[in-house]
Amino acid sequence: MKTTSQFPHARPRRNRKADWARRLVRETELSVNDLILPLIVHDQGGGPQSIASMPNVLRHSLIGAIEQAKMAADIGIPMIAIFPHISEGKKDAVGSEALNPNGLIPNIIKQIKAKVPNIGVMCDVALDPYTNHGHDGVIDEVGYMLNDDTLNILVKQALLQAEAGADVIAPSDMCDGRIGAIRRELEANGHCNTQIMAYAAKYASAFYGPYRDAIGSKGALKGDKKTYQMDPQNTNEALIEVALDIDEGADMLLVKPGMPYLDILATIKREFGRPTFAFQVSGEYAMLEAAILNGWLDGTRVRMEALQCFKRAGADGIISYWAMEAAKELTRPK
């Protein structure tokens, strides 16, 4: 970029002199259409449950989740993403409950699709909410996650979700070949319009800590996820993952975590030009929300700025625990 003249000809502040002028030259803009609301749902009966490390985020009952989906649709949020908190008694080594056609997730998908027709429903494909060891798939005796054995289960989990009516399947497991395997299974069973949002660049991050609290997999997790999720110090590896996922049939890409990985998001958007989303994960939420609750940060401004930065970096949309708050702010009459 070449600048042609110097001060006083060039006074960049001229374009910032008033609100109307700033609006006129604004390069990117966050809208309610960019927001995806994550909903954590539990199978324990009764009302909503609080999550210690995620203040103001609740685990919802079935009825609560339907109400949330309705509110999200009414304010214009295009999609929700559902995550299950499964009772300990239903967990086992291979995550069998993930394949229960009458389980929590298929049930919630059906109810929301029936009662809230104008919102997209996205579902995670991974076994960590269902396994008693907290890993995303099947592990061997030394705790290594077995790729192809896991794939065999994930394709069934994805098909079950599609059959229940899920609009977008979001594999978050980082197994090799999963997008292709799931795409083939969906096509073979007539679900040619079910989209896949691939967690293409998913890092082995400590920022997921509060989420594991939220879905109840924290205490159980043995070891870490570094043999399947990526090293936070790598960029080229993310590009390889994205290229493979596109080849295998991904419709949309997801980068995760969000704010510490904006460089990865920007690079992927620039290199591939595909619909690319960011997941502002639980740890990002927890650290900012804690500071907001302490009065150290201005909540409204910080939430909006954090989300706007994703747009500037090139995101087409953002999964955010603040989606409702942001949607209210964005639709508030000025």
Ligand code: PBG
């Ligand atoms: C499961 C999954 C995780 C998240 C979304 N899906 C956790 C993990 O991979 O350990 C994290 C979401 C968040 O931190 O908000 N595979």
